[in-house]
Amino acid sequence: MFDLEKAIAGWKRGMQKNPSIEESDLAELERYLRDKIDDFVGAGLEPEDAFRRVEAEFVNASGLDAAYGHARAARPGRRFPWRPGGFDFALLRSNVRVAFRRMVRQKSFSLINIGGLALGLAVCLFVFLWVKDEIGYDRFHENGASLAQVYSTFEKEGGDRMVFTGSFYPLAETLRAECPEVVEAARISIESGFSIRAEERVSHTDAVALADPSLFKMFTFPFLKGNPETALADKYAVVLTEGMARKYFPDQDPIGRTLRVNGQFDVRVSAVIRNVPAQSSLRFDAVVNFSLQFAPSFQSPTHWGGNPLETWIRFSPGADLRAVTEKITAIVRPHFEKASGRIDFHLLPLLRKRLHDPEGPGLFRMIFLLSGAALFVLALACANFTNLSTARAATRAKETGVRKAVGARKSDLVRQFLGESLGTAFLAFVVSLFLVLLLLPVFNRIVGKALSFAAVLTPSTLLGCLIIAGLAGLAAGAYPALALASFRPGDVLSARKSGEKIRSGGLRKALVVFQFALSLVLVLITAVIGRQLSFIKSKDLGFDRRDLVVLGLGPALAGKFEAFRSDLLGHSGIAGVTASLQNPININSTVFAGGVDWPGKDPASQATLNWDYVDFDYFETLKAEFAAGRPFSREFASDLQGAFVVNETAARLMGLPDPVGRKMRVFRQDGTIVGVVKDFHFQPLRTAIAPIVFGLRPSARSTAFIRIVPGTEASSLHLIAETVRRFDPDAPADPVFFDDLMLRDQYAVEERLQTVSRYLSATAVFIATIGLFGLASFLTRRRTKEVGIRKVLGASAAGLTVKLSLEFLLLVAAAGLLACPVAYVGVRKLMGMYAYRAPVGIGLFGLGILSMLAMAALAVGLETVRAARANPVDSLRYE
Amino acid sequence: MISKALTGASTKPIVLAILRRGESYGYEIIQQVRDITGGRMDWSEPMLYPFLKRLERDGLITSQWRLSDKGPLRKYYRLTAEGQKELEAEKCQWLTVHSALTLLWEPVEEKG
Numbered sequence: 001m002f003d004l005e006k007a008i009a010g011w012k013r014g015m016q017k018n019p020s021i022e023e024s025d026l027a028e029l030e031r032y033l034r035d036k037i038d039d040f041v042g043a044g045l046e047p048e049d050a051f052r053r054v055e056a057e058f059v060n061a062s063g064l065d066a067a068y069g070h071a072r073a074a075r076p077g078r079r080f081p082w083r084p085g086g087f088d089f090a091l092l093r094s095n096v097r098v099a100f101r102r103m104v105r106q107k108s109f110s111l112i113n114i115g116g117l118a119l120g121l122a123v124c125l126f127v128f129l130w131v132k133d134e135i136g137y138d139r140f141h142e143n144g145a146s147l148a149q150v151y152s153t154f155e156k157e158g159g160d161r162m163v164f165t166g167s168f169y170p171l172a173e174t175l176r177a178e179c180p181e182v183v184e185a186a187r188i189s190i191e192s193g194f195s196i197r198a199e200e201r202v203s204h205t206d207a208v209a210l211a212d213p214s215l216f217k218m219f220t221f222p223f224l225k226g227n228p229e230t231a232l233a234d235k236y237a238v239v240l241t242e243g244m245a246r247k248y249f250p251d252q253d254p255i256g257r258t259l260r261v262n263g264q265f266d267v268r269v270s271a272v273i274r275n276v277p278a279q280s281s282l283r284f285d286a287v288v289n290f291s292l293q294f295a296p297s298f299q300s301p302t303h304w305g306g307n308p309l310e311t312w313i314r315f316s317p318g319a320d321l322r323a324v325t326e327k328i329t330a331i332v333r334p335h336f337e338k339a340s341g342r343i344d345f346h347l348l349p350l351l352r353k354r355l356h357d358p359e360g361p362g363l364f365r366m367i368f369l370l371s372g373a374a375l376f377v378l379a380l381a382c383a384n385f386t387n388l389s390t391a392r393a394a395t396r397a398k399e400t401g402v403r404k405a406v407g408a409r410k411s412d413l414v415r416q417f418l419g420e421s422l423g424t425a426f427l428a429f430v431v432s433l434f435l436v437l438l439l440l441p442v443f444n445r446i447v448g449k450a451l452s453f454a455a456v457l458t459p460s461t462l463l464g465c466l467i468i469a470g471l472a473g474l475a476a477g478a479y480p481a482l483a484l485a486s487f488r489p490g491d492v493l494s495a496r497k498s499g500e501k502i503r504s505g506g507l508r509k510a511l512v513v514f515q516f517a518l519s520l521v522l523v524l525i526t527a528v529i530g531r532q533l534s535f536i537k538s539k540d541l542g543f544d545r546r547d548l549v550v551l552g553l554g555p556a557l558a559g560k561f562e563a564f565r566s567d568l569l570g571h572s573g574i575a576g577v578t579a580s581l582q583n584p585i586n587i588n589s590t591v592f593a594g595g596v597d598w599p600g601k602d603p604a605s606q607a608t609l610n611w612d613y614v615d616f617d618y619f620e621t622l623k624a625e626f627a628a629g630r631p632f633s634r635e636f637a638s639d640l641q642g643a644f645v646v647n648e649t650a651a652r653l654m655g656l657p658d659p660v661g662r663k664m665r666v667f668r669q670d671g672t673i674v675g676v677v678k679d680f681h682f683q684p685l686r687t688a689i690a691p692i693v694f695g696l697r698p699s700a701r702s703t704a705f706i707r708i709v710p711g712t713e714a715s716s717l718h719l720i721a722e723t724v725r726r727f728d729p730d731a732p733a734d735p736v737f738f739d740d741l742m743l744r745d746q747y748a749v750e751e752r753l754q755t756v757s758r759y760l761s762a763t764a765v766f767i768a769t770i771g772l773f774g775l776a777s778f779l780t781r782r783r784t785k786e787v788g789i790r791k792v793l794g795a796s797a798a799g800l801t802v803k804l805s806l807e808f809l810l811l812v813a814a815a816g817l818l819a820c821p822v823a824y825v826g827v828r829k830l831m832g833m834y835a836y837r838a839p840v841g842i843g844l845f846g847l848g849i850l851s852m853l854a855m856a857a858l859a860v861g862l863e864t865v866r867a868a869r870a871n872p873v874d875s876l877r878y879e
Numbered sequence: 880m881i882s883k884a885l886t887g888a889s890t891k892p893i894v895l896a897i898l899r900r901g902e903s904y905g906y907e908i909i910q911q912v913r914d915i916t917g918g919r920m921d922w923s924e925p926m927l928y929p930f931l932k933r934l935e936r937d938g939l940i941t942s943q944w945r946l947s948d949k950g951p952l953r954k955y956y957r958l959t960a961e962g963q964k965e966l967e968a969e970k971c972q973w974l975t976v977h978s979a980l981t982l983l984w985e986p987v988e989e990k991g
Binding site: 025028031032036057064070071 | 905906924929932933936944953954
């Protein structure tokens with residue numbers, strides 16, 4: 001039995017398969033169907049016949065779906081929206097497959113493309129890790145935001161400005177009593193080199209903080225055992241870190257046990273705190289009461305003198321730092337009325353200490369430099385990526401044309417190409433993560449840190465990296481995507497205008513120039529840093545620093561120094577032994593004009609001198625030469641009553657044409673100037689040689705200087721260590737060469753900067769070079785036919801190589817010309833840090849350009865030589 | 880029978896002209912065409928519907944689904960001002976063709 005409704009339902013199902021006929025269209029057509037069937041039935045037909053006849057009309061109307069498609073298209077005759085809107089997974093899969101196949105087919109090209117970007121990203125990630133670590137310093141203190149170190153600057157009327165982070169004994173107490181905004185204050189002085197003994201265990205490597213008990217109220221160092229309130233109440237109490245407690249008292253409860261310090265006194269363990277985190281500016285293994293450094297009967301000095309201690313305060317929340325600073329200056333300045341100059345006090349917030357320490361190694365500058373360099377390298381990698389992608393774009397013109405012809409819109413193509421470059425960038429990002437994971441130990445060794453890969457895996461870091469990668473992908477893909485998408489299919493598909501005609505030569509050339517200019521700037525700056533460093537290493541400091549050994553003296557050894565000296569001098573490998581209070585690597589103690597006097601001194605003189613107390617044989621051991629007079633000598637008994645040696649700069653400053661024999665007073669000691677030593681460097685080369693006065697005071701020994709006979713380095717070092725141990729078993733027997741110590745103490749930043757910038761510029765050059773190689777090989781391959789024809793017509797291989805290479809080499813040369821002024825400015829800025837600079841001539845720049853050209857020639861030459869030497873039969877037949 | 884090409888060319892003025900008389904729906908338009916031409920137009924009736932859609936897209940007509948006293952829910956079409964203009968232009972063209980053909984079909988005089 002025929003059921004009309006069922007038949008109509010079946011017809012509808014059939015019609016629904018037409019993609020261009022929408023629901024509302026079908027409803028209208030169904031109305032037509034029903035109306036017509038009604039008419040036929042009204043005319044006497046059976047419903048089944050009526051249905052079959054109307055249904056047949058639809059069967060005959062085979063173009064119906066297409067007609068609907070045309071009717072709906074935005075512009076008639078352009079394309080059929082057979083697949084109206086929405087996300088098309090199949091198309092995506094096809095695009096991914098196409099991209100992947102292309103990647104596999106052009107292996108070296110993809111390697112260069114992805115590898116270059118991955119390298120750039122990895123460099124950025126490394127620097128980011130490092131910067132993140134540096135910025136994260138001291139964040140673990142609960143009150144971190146309201147802690148600050150008080151430091152001072154002294155400005156002589158002449159204009160010289162000196163910074164002192166070391167402050168004064170009574171400062172902390174004065175501020176706590178007189179400045180309402182200061183809630184807490186503590187003096188801290190971190191010393192190392194103590195000999196610490198517990199029964200059989202002895203060590204010299206622990207850093208001991210001498211601090212006021214309020215330290216634990218201000219800073220957050222969690223207690224594991226003991227009471228923070230009373231931990232340092234006793235003068236002979238010591239608070240150990242977990243690690244130090246375990247080192248001295250393994251498997252025992254350390255509380256109540258004693259440690260012997262320097263063989264002089266005992267301290268009792270009152271508490272144990274957690275190990276100080278790696279990201280702490282204050283680093284120590286143990287804390288003792290600040291007053292422990294004074295004799296038992298002496299509480300604490302009350303004089304306002306420059307001293308090696310730090311004063312930290314906790315200010316009340318919401319306090320205006322500027323106002324507090326002014327108040328502190330107002331409170332303290334009266335104590336310095338005699339100082340002929342202007343003293344100002346400043347606050348260095350704890351959270352800024354790591355990067356902005358006014359006496360620090362300039363970490364902020366280094367972070368700034370390296371971040372800039374890392375961004376340079378990333379920019380370079382992006383430029384590389386863009387360049388190679390545009391070069392390749394030309395070969396994809398046909399693909400684009402076909403895609404457009406079958407109906408792809410411009411936005412589809414932009415999406416496809418951008419998606420491809422984003423995908424590639426993402427791939428590069430994943431590769432860079434692996435690179436970072438792989439090379440992190442190496443990087444840690446270079447920067448002297450223990451960064452962990454876990455820091456990369458935090459959501460914020462990953463997101464940040466993804467955004468960087470995404471931006472790089474977008475930046476790199478935008479040009480090729482837009483350029484490709486706007487190709488006109490007619491142009492690229494017609495035989496006359498093939499993809500060859502579509503070029504982006506201008507941009508490509510600009511990018512090559514940009515890449516090489518950036519690389520050259522990095523290389524030149526690196527070279528200058530290296531040159532300055534070797535200049536520092538080889539610079540004649542005014543005394544003979546070779547074969548000079550430095551040895552820290554503990555109190556026990558200092559007490560037996562005369563015997564120690566005689567013992568050492570009895571050996572043939574030892575040429576001289578002396579001692580002094582400070583180390584001429586960096587003598588920065590000064591005596592203000594008020595503290596120094598000589599007959600005929602201008603009362604208005606602002607003379608500030610550096611000073612040091614030295615032993616006999618000091619100048620002889622250092623091999624410093626004298627301009628006039630003589631060094632301190634045992635033969636003159638009067639020397640011990642009061643004798644000074646000044647340097648030439650000091651003599652000039654004092655205005656004494658013939659200073660030898662003149663009287664002089666330094667601090668409260670009177671004496672005679674017995675000699676003028678020729679100027680030598682006793683501070684890093686960043687500063688000019690300052691005036692200095694040396695006083696003879698054999699009792700003030702803290703550092704020994706031992707001159708050894710050349711050629712006996714190993715045996716003499718061994719001998720010194722042995723002798724030290726014999727005289728004081730608890731002393732640290734670690735003699736080091738002056739040069740090594742100087743580089744470690746004063747030029748660590750330069751050393752590190754040099755190492756890191758070497759890696760950075762090597763990476764930059766590498767990326768630029770492989771980029772150029774990729775580009776050259778790609779473009780040369782596209783000219784295979786041209787090369788073949790030229791050869792057939794008689795061109796020589798050599799001539800062709802030159803012709804093909806010259807284009808690229810000219811670009812690199814242009815980059816060199818562009819880079820030089822930029823590098824010059826950078827170098828000048830960098831060298832401005834030093835009072836004594838390595839000579840940097842035009843030769844260095846020329847050498848930089850030449851080596852860059854050589855690299856480029858190598859990169860380009862490999863491919864062009866191959867192309868030029870190829871048999872034209874092959875190349876012509878191939879095409 | 881009217882040829883396919885001519886049918887194609889004349890569908891637009893015919894449909895617009897029908898709608899000028901008042902709004903109408905697809906099947907009614909088809910019936911009217913059939914009545915006017917005596918069923919001599921060579922077309923597939925369902926093809927009118929995408930054609931209406933196209934006129935609508937071009938802004939010549941508008942449509943609205945509506946119930947009427949005459950029957951069930953139907954889609955009614957109405958001429959727009961744009962459509963009115965288009966119809967005038969079409970009319971002009973067809974009249975030109977018509978007068979040209981009329982003139983040409985005058986009986987031919989023998990040349991003396």
